[in-house]
Amino acid sequence: MTNIDKGTIPTHSFDWGLIKWFVTPDITEGASVTFGEVVLLPGKGHDRHNHPESEEILYVLSGEGVQMLNDDAPFPVKAGDIIHIPTAAFHSTYNHWWEPLRLLAFYNPGGAEKGLTGLPDFKELSPGQIQGYTRT
Template structure:
């Protein structure tokens, strides 16, 4: 039985807006029923409004500051220490409004919703140990 997950030994999912490392998924850990990962949103970037039809989501903000939407509600600010609950199938988005990266822990219950991200047009998978570089475009 696995006791810990080495983040350097798992792939990184890369998008135009940031990165995700899924440490626990039902496909990667035998018997796991949830998904857990770390999300990094680049300054001024975020993911578009979307939903997870079969999973609720919890976000925990580790660092940075941003703006969150859930359902048809008004956007609200988020910062380090905040916990955001997103009900099953609720549309939502998260944007980094600060100058530093916005780091989040993401949980899906039940797990599996992460598979939908692999179909996005900007998705790339970096092999374990490969490091994503940040570059300035202008």
């Protein structure tokens, strides 16, 4: 058993929001999956992409948004919704609400999170460092 201390984990920051990966194969001994919390800022989202080797499950904790899956028409998502994204399926998630959209994200197998660190807007915040909202 491993007790995860969220306060010791860095936060990944992007123009559209934040991610804190609680469990990954790289940092959690014996883990083969990835699990974390995603926060999409109001009016923001992540563009169409896929994970060629991982399925993804999203659980909406709070807020409202729209989810696109397999290039079909986007559909609304809200707290309590669960979205299964098959391996290699193209998808995107956008927050069209006034408050943050908070999701739990799960990759099976883990490792898809590594691709995010190569994005041009990626920044890693040290554990305990807080990013605020920016008014544009």
